[in-house]
Amino acid sequence: MEPTITQGGNFSDHRGTISYVNDFSFKDIERFYIISNSDANPIRAWQGHKLDAKNFYCLSGSFKIHFVKIDDWEQPSKDLVIETVFASASDSKIIHIPAGYANAIESLESDSKLISFSTLPLSNVSEDDVRYDSNYWKIND
Secondary structure, eight states: OOOEEEEOEEEEETTEEEEEOTTOOOTTOOEEEEEOOOSSOOEEEEEEESSOOEEEEEEESEEEEEEEEOSOSSSOOTTOOOEEEEEETTBOEEEEEOTTEEEEEEEOSTTOEEEEEESSOGGGGGGTEEEOOTTSSOOOO
16 A cells, blocks of 8 residues: 545635545544653654654644655665655645555754554554664655
8 A cells, every 4th residue: 555645625714715636434443542742852853653653743733744755664665755644734744654664754944743544453553563763764855
């Protein structure tokens, strides 16, 4: 499976704005959390997931979501291609990163918030989560 984007939209009138992603299904979602990186450390990198799929939605500010397809969990190639998707609060979309990838979350503005919907129950996280050094793959701006 490849990463995908489910595009939503926004509706505004005199009452305010509604942001939505009507084509996203919560069927396999087990839990969620909100990421807010510090200004001193705007990049949270690299977390790999053998079993868990991640679905990211920007609540405020903006982010770059970087990801690589892992070729070997014990010693992945340092030459893996980094793919990047931009997400902002004004562009209502969900970025789906399937199991088998490592990701890096880069805040582009202060106080940016990203919600992550996960498909793996918390009880199974210890067998899934693989962390790599934050500079294992170099993010080019």
